[in-house]
Amino acid sequence: MIRHDVVVVGAGLIGLATALALVRRLPGADIVVVDKEREVAQHQSGHNSGVVHSGLYYTPGSARASLCRDGRQQLLEFAATEAVPVLESGKMVVAVRPEETGRVRELAARGTANGLRGLEIMDNRGLEQHEPAARGLLALWVPETALVDFRQVALALRRRLTQLGVQFELGLSIESIRHEQDQVRATSATGTVVGRRLVNCAGLQAELLARGAGLETGLRIIPFRGAYFELIPSLAGQVRSAIYPVPDPRLPFLGVHLTRHLDGGVSAGPNAVLALAREGYRRRDISPAHIGALLGYGGMRRLAMHHLRTALAETWRDLSKEAYARSVAAYLPGVTHRDLRTGASGVRAQAVAPDGTLLDDFRVVTQGPVVHVLNAPSPAATACLAIGEEIASQVTALGDRPQR
Numbered sequence: 001m002i003r004h005d006v007v008v009v010g011a012g013l014i015g016l017a018t019a020l021a022l023v024r025r026l027p028g029a030d031i032v033v034v035d036k037e038r039e040v041a042q043h044q045s046g047h048n049s050g051v052v053h054s055g056l057y058y059t060p061g062s063a064r065a066s067l068c069r070d071g072r073q074q075l076l077e078f079a080a081t082e083a084v085p086v087l088e089s090g091k092m093v094v095a096v097r098p099e100e101t102g103r104v105r106e107l108a109a110r111g112t113a114n115g116l117r118g119l120e121i122m123d124n125r126g127l128e129q130h131e132p133a134a135r136g137l138l139a140l141w142v143p144e145t146a147l148v149d150f151r152q153v154a155l156a157l158r159r160r161l162t163q164l165g166v167q168f169e170l171g172l173s174i175e176s177i178r179h180e181q182d183q184v185r186a187t188s189a190t191g192t193v194v195g196r197r198l199v200n201c202a203g204l205q206a207e208l209l210a211r212g213a214g215l216e217t218g219l220r221i222i223p224f225r226g227a228y229f230e231l232i233p234s235l236a237g238q239v240r241s242a243i244y245p246v247p248d249p250r251l252p253f254l255g256v257h258l259t260r261h262l263d264g265g266v267s268a269g270p271n272a273v274l275a276l277a278r279e280g281y282r283r284r285d286i287s288p289a290h291i292g293a294l295l296g297y298g299g300m301r302r303l304a305m306h307h308l309r310t311a312l313a314e315t316w317r318d319l320s321k322e323a324y325a326r327s328v329a330a331y332l333p334g335v336t337h338r339d340l341r342t343g344a345s346g347v348r349a350q351a352v353a354p355d356g357t358l359l360d361d362f363r364v365v366t367q368g369p370v371v372h373v374l375n376a377p378s379p380a381a382t383a384c385l386a387i388g389e390e391i392a393s394q395v396t397a398l399g400d401r402p403q404r
């Protein structure tokens, strides 16, 4: 049986970027990327808003803030080298209620502390000059936001990795991870992959694999479904860049926003509702075992208690297209449910602590020769190359360069 130097489980952006950083740190090493799907980026990395975030929202000094800034730059350079199209669109954060205007100013201060350039607070007149169809009391222009198709980024990473000699084992679902002395065995129904080191980048499944490997951190990954709508083509011209509401500071989600994509289409979304299956992309995807596990977790019950009103409002908006359209019409007046067509959906892997807190920073935990990525929320797609560097440094810190 081949014993690889490093096994990376998960061919989403985090696994792929980690493999790339490992190639740089361990030239000549035997690295394999394993995924249960037959192509890369079939989950979060291929079902997201496609926004290259600027780093506006994150607490200055947090890993999320610095990895977003570094990662954004690396991503733009990578996309340019690999001819992946990027639209440098900018975005507008719009306050529509008086109580949100202070928060716009706070965001501007936070963005400045995070090193963003070109931020501009503007009144309704300034907003109209950038986004003629939008309305608000106060807005923040963020020129460093861009758009990309992250699936294209993942495919480019796969091509680059293949050229560099990294192997791919796709269609192999890992069921258990066991480490013994200085090697790790990742077992699926059809075979076992062995490595001296293993990186668990399994996104929605990462905590299940970690617990199966005997790592109990108390955290659970709770999946949140985000549904998108498409603005009908005759209205798409009303949106020039991306238009965001002011986010609720108690939640890690950014709210239903409008995004003009590279193909000229405009999406609205995503909302954030509890997914009733770990990969529950549709409302009707329901797993009784998953629901039982959620109800049995104290962190989930506390989360529900802390955010009951928001959860009910989000669920209503998920069920009612009229309610969804009203949240868009708050900053793009005149939009009704007739202007929205059902679009794609994504499921976020959101780590929750036993006290019901939604973890908003990245969480990586080492267990012997295994590195587990237990929380990689947005902007992890933007920041993937910087996060990959960080994870690879933890892998190499596990000991000397692995030898076969």
Ligand SMILES: Cc1cc2nc3c(=O)[nH]c(=O)nc-3n(C[C@H](O)[C@H](O)[C@H](O)COP(=O)(O)OP(=O)(O)OC[C@H]3O[C@@H](n4cnc5c(N)ncnc54)[C@H](O)[C@@H]3O)c2cc1C
Binding pocket: 009, 010, 011, 012, 013, 014, 015, 034, 035, 036, 037, 040, 041, 042, 043, 044, 045, 046, 047, 048, 049, 050, 051, 052, 053, 172, 173, 174, 175, 201, 202, 203, 204, 205, 206, 209, 226, 270, 345, 346, 347, 348, 349, 376, 377, 378, 379, 380, 381, 382, 383
């Ligand atoms: C709706 C939504 C909108 C978002 N918008 C943005 C955005 O605009 N900008 C941004 O920067 N970020 C955004 N994000 C966040 C970003 O997409 C994710 O943080 C990022 O893609 C996480 O990448 P990942 O590699 O950790 O996870 P994933 O992409 O989910 O990859 C995990 C991989 O592991 C594989 N896997 C799982 N279990 C197993 C197993 N047992 N065996 C083998 N393989 C396994 C899966 O098949 C998958 O390919 C968004 C996320 C969502 C869901």
